[in-house]
Amino acid sequence: MTHRILVVDDDDALREMVGLVLSASGYSPVFASDGLSAVEVFRDQNPDLVLLDIMLPGQSGIEVCKSIRAFSGVPIVMLTAKGDTDDVVAGLEAGADDYVVKPHNGAELVARIRARLRPISDEAITVQIGSLSLDPKTFEVRRGQQHLSLTPLEFKLLHTLAAKPQQVFSREMLLEQVWGYQYKADTRLVNVHVQRLRSKIEEDPENPKIVMTVRGHGYRAGSETQ
Amino acid sequence: MISLFRRSLTARAVLTTVFLGGLSVAIIGSFLSYSLANSFYQNRLSQVLTETERAVDSVQTTIAASSLTDETALQTLLNSVVPSLEIAGGSAPRQVALLRSPGQGQLQLFQSPISQNLDLRSIPDQLRQEVRQSPGRLTYTPVSLAEGQADVPGITVGTPIAIPIAGDFELYLVYSLSAEQRALELVQNALAIGGFFLLALIAAASFFVTRRVVAPVEEAAEAAREISEGKLDKRLPEAGQDIIATLASSFNKMATSLQTQIERLDALSRMQRRFVSDVSHELRTPMTTIKLAGEVLFSNRSKLEPALSRSAELLQDQIERFDRLLSDLLEISRYDAGAIVPEFEVHDVKAVASAAIKSIEPLAKDRNTSLHLLAPEESIRAEIDARRIERLLRNLLSNAIEHGGGKDVTVEVGENLQAVAICVTDRGVGMSRNELERVFDRFWRADPARQRSVGGTGLGLAISKEDSALHRGWLQVWSKPKVGTSFRLTLPKTKDAVIANSPLPLPPRGLEA
Numbered sequence: 001m002t003h004r005i006l007v008v009d010d011d012d013a014l015r016e017m018v019g020l021v022l023s024a025s026g027y028s029p030v031f032a033s034d035g036l037s038a039v040e041v042f043r044d045q046n047p048d049l050v051l052l053d054i055m056l057p058g059q060s061g062i063e064v065c066k067s068i069r070a071f072s073g074v075p076i077v078m079l080t081a082k083g084d085t086d087d088v089v090a091g092l093e094a095g096a097d098d099y100v101v102k103p104h105n106g107a108e109l110v111a112r113i114r115a116r117l118r119p120i121s122d123e124a125i126t127v128q129i130g131s132l133s134l135d136p137k138t139f140e141v142r143r144g145q146q147h148l149s150l151t152p153l154e155f156k157l158l159h160t161l162a163a164k165p166q167q168v169f170s171r172e173m174l175l176e177q178v179w180g181y182q183y184k185a186d187t188r189l190v191n192v193h194v195q196r197l198r199s200k201i202e203e204d205p206e207n208p209k210i211v212m213t214v215r216g217h218g219y220r221a222g223s224e225t226q
Numbered sequence: 227m228i229s230l231f232r233r234s235l236t237a238r239a240v241l242t243t244v245f246l247g248g249l250s251v252a253i254i255g256s257f258l259s260y261s262l263a264n265s266f267y268q269n270r271l272s273q274v275l276t277e278t279e280r281a282v283d284s285v286q287t288t289i290a291a292s293s294l295t296d297e298t299a300l301q302t303l304l305n306s307v308v309p310s311l312e313i314a315g316g317s318a319p320r321q322v323a324l325l326r327s328p329g330q331g332q333l334q335l336f337q338s339p340i341s342q343n344l345d346l347r348s349i350p351d352q353l354r355q356e357v358r359q360s361p362g363r364l365t366y367t368p369v370s371l372a373e374g375q376a377d378v379p380g381i382t383v384g385t386p387i388a389i390p391i392a393g394d395f396e397l398y399l400v401y402s403l404s405a406e407q408r409a410l411e412l413v414q415n416a417l418a419i420g421g422f423f424l425l426a427l428i429a430a431a432s433f434f435v436t437r438r439v440v441a442p443v444e445e446a447a448e449a450a451r452e453i454s455e456g457k458l459d460k461r462l463p464e465a466g467q468d469i470i471a472t473l474a475s476s477f478n479k480m481a482t483s484l485q486t487q488i489e490r491l492d493a494l495s496r497m498q499r500r501f502v503s504d505v506s507h508e509l510r511t512p513m514t515t516i517k518l519a520g521e522v523l524f525s526n527r528s529k530l531e532p533a534l535s536r537s538a539e540l541l542q543d544q545i546e547r548f549d550r551l552l553s554d555l556l557e558i559s560r561y562d563a564g565a566i567v568p569e570f571e572v573h574d575v576k577a578v579a580s581a582a583i584k585s586i587e588p589l590a591k592d593r594n595t596s597l598h599l600l601a602p603e604e605s606i607r608a609e610i611d612a613r614r615i616e617r618l619l620r621n622l623l624s625n626a627i628e629h630g631g632g633k634d635v636t637v638e639v640g641e642n643l644q645a646v647a648i649c650v651t652d653r654g655v656g657m658s659r660n661e662l663e664r665v666f667d668r669f670w671r672a673d674p675a676r677q678r679s680v681g682g683t684g685l686g687l688a689i690s691k692e693d694s695a696l697h698r699g700w701l702q703v704w705s706k707p708k709v710g711t712s713f714r715l716t717l718p719k720t721k722d723a724v725i726a727n728s729p730l731p732l733p734p735r736g737l738e739a
Contacts, residue, residue, distance in 0.1 A: 014515045021518050081510045103514040103549060106521045187569075216572075 002028045003117055006047035008038040008064065009079065010057055018051065021106045027113070035059025039067050042074075049116055050076045051109075052096070054087055062094045069095035073151035075116040079104075092192040097153040098179060099186075115180030120156055129162035129221050130210050132201060141201070153178070154197045161211060161221040170218040194219060235443075236436045243432035244425060251421040259414050266406040271366070271381060274401045277320075278364055278383040281311050281399060289389055300392050301337070308339040311399065320401045323349060327358055327386065327394040341400075345372060349382055349398050357384040357396050371402055378404040442470040446477050458485040503559035509552055520545045547683075554685040558668070561692040568696050570721045573612045574605040575646045576639050582619035583637060589624060594632045597623070601639035608646045609721045614693045618701075619648060621686040622713045626652035628682070629711060640729035644719055647730040651712040651737060657705040665703055666691045698724065704733040712737060 005027045009015045012033070019029040030045045032038040035056040042050065050068065054061035065076055078091040078099040088099055100112055124136035133142050139155050141148040150158065157178050161169060169177075171187040179189060198205040212222040230237050285307055292303055304324055311322040321341035340346070348369045357365045364385050371380040384398040445462060452460040461481060462474040524542040527535040560566055576599075583597050590597050619637070626635045630652035638649040657665065664670045669684040694701035699717040716728040 011511045011515070014511055014518075017515045017518045020522065024522070081507060102510045103517050103552070106518050 002026060003048040004028050004030060004045060005113065006030050006032060006038070006042055006045060006050045008032045008035075008050065008056065008061070009053040010034060010055075011053075018109070021109065022113075025106075025110045025113075035061065035064045038064045042068055042072070048074065049113060050074060051079060051113070052076055053079045053081075054091060055081055062090050065091060065094040065096050069151075073149070073154075075152060077112055077116060088186070089188060089192060092189065093196070095151070095196070097151070097193075098189065111180075116153070118180065120159065124159065124163075127159065127162045129158070129165065132158075132162075132210065134159050134162060143201075148201060150197070150200060154193065154200065157193055157197055158201065158211070158221075161219060165221045168214045168217050168220045174218070190219075235440045236433065239436040239440070240429055240433045244429045247428035248425055251424055255417045255421050258417060259410070262413055263410050266410055267368075267379075267403070270401070270403055270406055274381050274383060274399075275364055275366070277401075278366075278385070278399050282364075282385055282387070282397060285311070285387060285397060289387075295391075297391070300389070304389075304392075305339045308341060312341055320399050321348075323398040323400070324387075325349070325354070325396045325398065326392070327396055330393045344400060348380065348400050349384070353382060353384055353398075354396060357386055357398075358394075361386045369400070371400070371404075373402065373404055378402055378407050380404075439470070442473065446473060449477065449481075453481055453484070458488060499559060499562040502555060503563060506552060506556045506559055510556075513549065513552055517545055517549060551683045551685075554683040554689060557689055558685055558692070561689070566692075566696060568611040568614065570609050570611055572607050572609050573615075575608050575610070575615075575641075575648065575717075576601045576606050578610070578612050578616050579619055579637055579639055579648055582616045582623060585616075586620055586623045586627065590627050590635070593627050593630075595627050595630055596634050598634060598636045599639070600636060602641070606639060606641045606646050608641075608717055608719045610697060610717060611693075614696065615715075615717070618690045618693045618715065619650065621682075621690050622650040622715075624682065625686065625713075626650050626654075626711070630654035633710075636734075638730055638734060641719075642727070642729040644723055645716050645725040645727070645729055646719060647714060647716045647728045649712055649714045649730045649732070649734050651710060651734050653710040653737070656707040656709050656711055658707055662703060662705055666701075697721065700725065700728065702728075702732055706733075710737055 005022055007015055007018050007022070007029050008031075009018065010033055015031055015033065019031065022029045030041060030047060032041040035058045038050075038052070038056075038059075052061045052064060056064065059067075061078060065078070068074065068076065075098075076096045078088075078096045079102060080087050080091065080099055081102045091099060097116055098112055100109055120136045126133060126135045126137075128134075131143050132148070134140075134155070135142075136155075136159060139150070139152060141150055141155065141158070157174065160174065160177050171190040174190050175181045175187070194211055195205075198208050198211055201210055202208045209222060212220050214220055231241065232238075288307060289303070292299075308322045308324060312320065321344040323338070323340040323344055323346070325338045325340075348371055350367065350369065353365065353367045356367075362385075364383055366381055366383040369380050369382050370377045380403055381401045382398055383401070384396055387395045387397050389395050442462075449460045449462055458481070461478045464471055464474045464478065520538075520542050523530075523538040527538040530538060579599060579601070583599060587597070623635065623637070631654040633653040635653075636649075636651045638647075638651070640647050640649075666687050668688045671684060691701050694715055694717070697717045698721070699715060702714045702716075703711065704714070705711040712732060712734050714728060714730060714732045714734075716725055716730075718725045
């Protein structure tokens, strides 16, 4: 099955070129050239992943990201012309899973997409963490009867931590295991997504009981009973 | 106190004025006091001499008028003389002594009549000798009299008197100068109090005058300091038409012209930096397309005929070079715009150095250069932005490999209490003094004629310098033609610390020789 990828960029040449690269790598691209049509195309085409330029006419990429996140957990990779902190953090906080800084090369782009579309490995088993249970087959997270909705990335992050409770994961380890980075990347990815995850699963995100911070080292899964 | 004296112009002026004023007051006061005392004494002396003359006359008259027959009558007469002289003194009480000159035959019953509370010490022997040698004249000397607890000055006047039957006598009159002494003390006190108030007045006057002059100067100095610290809109108040006002207005004119110049230059350079930044940003989107397209062509070049295939290769190389240049331009324009947000974390500097070495290894192998890491066993921890420091080291290493002529390149890591240092040294062509001065300049290349092979952008060291400044560190270079070049990076262990000295020497050990 070929994955369908929505490419949102206002630059015609770049949009077409990215499309060519994606087609060559076996994906099927669909396009939108501005923020407003992006959400429509998304509903229409139901893509498996969104490549989203931050600088868009009309509605900015950040806004588009928020609109999509309101109803879908589909992976979103931002394309940013600035490696600048503010833009990147704003995008991640709006729900983007990862980002690629322009000018990027094809291999880099495809690697990011592939990492985001890779399913959780087949051996993954259902795990319990505190009062939560995680089922990797259905991406379902339950607290008793309550159903919590996580994006695939958030699910993978939580599952990675919960599969080895009490092990401390450094940010670099999480970047490698959850995001698929082979080399050092931006640790803000981890920080921002841990915050988003906590806001969904913790009863008091200010005082986390499930995803614990280990100062100076990283994170670990704790049980709520501790 | 001494430091206040050095620091404050006002304190110096006031103290100097008070010192000089005090000196003058003391001199004038002493002179006044001396001449007053002298004139008091002279007045009293002439008065005393007149009174004594009168007294001697009266005694001589009394003696001549009486007909003395025996010692008893003489004694009675003389005894009556003394009290009469005591009262007839006029201005102030005096004491009287009628002493018989020594060296004459004893009188059986005679006693020298003297005033009741006269202390014979106030008639010194020397005076008595002088009196005996000057008959018919008055002889006097200043003496000190005990009066109550204190001593007061006095004058003793004496003259010889011949008395029939009894022989040679000396008449002494002792006058106290206590009234004059009191008057003099009064005047001296008045002088002292007046002098003190005069000094206080001088101090106050000099303080106000000096403040009046110094305050505007101090204000100008303060304003100049503020301007030099960057508060370009600081001005002095202009009031009046004196020299101070002229100073203020000239100062303000200078400040205004400086401000205009600086703002103009600032705006110009901001515009330029803005331009570089905008251009770089605008280039990114087309650059992405070009890069992707180039890659597609390059990866499919086997399907192209030879000339087209070679073109695709050249295109790919130059796109990569363009890409590096663009990203360096963007980085330096971010520094220029002050838009860099470093991410400080505690890292092992040795590990960062190893990572940089590992990433440059392919280039080193290409150039037959071997890289050596000299570092202590234990880890060396410092709070740094590891991504930037690794980039910096990679850049130093790539320069060392490019200019090292295939000889070994060493990376030495060291630490002291507050700093870590990394020294990258090659043993290649080295640089002249002139070249060294420009080594951190943008787009400057050591030797324009030399082939550009590694493909640096010319911005590498400029960015490295900024990276090190971001850490409040030092990036220093040592080089000698035909010996080699050494770059030493020194960073504080905690991000806000200030470094005093580097743990590693520059030039490195063994290279200077």
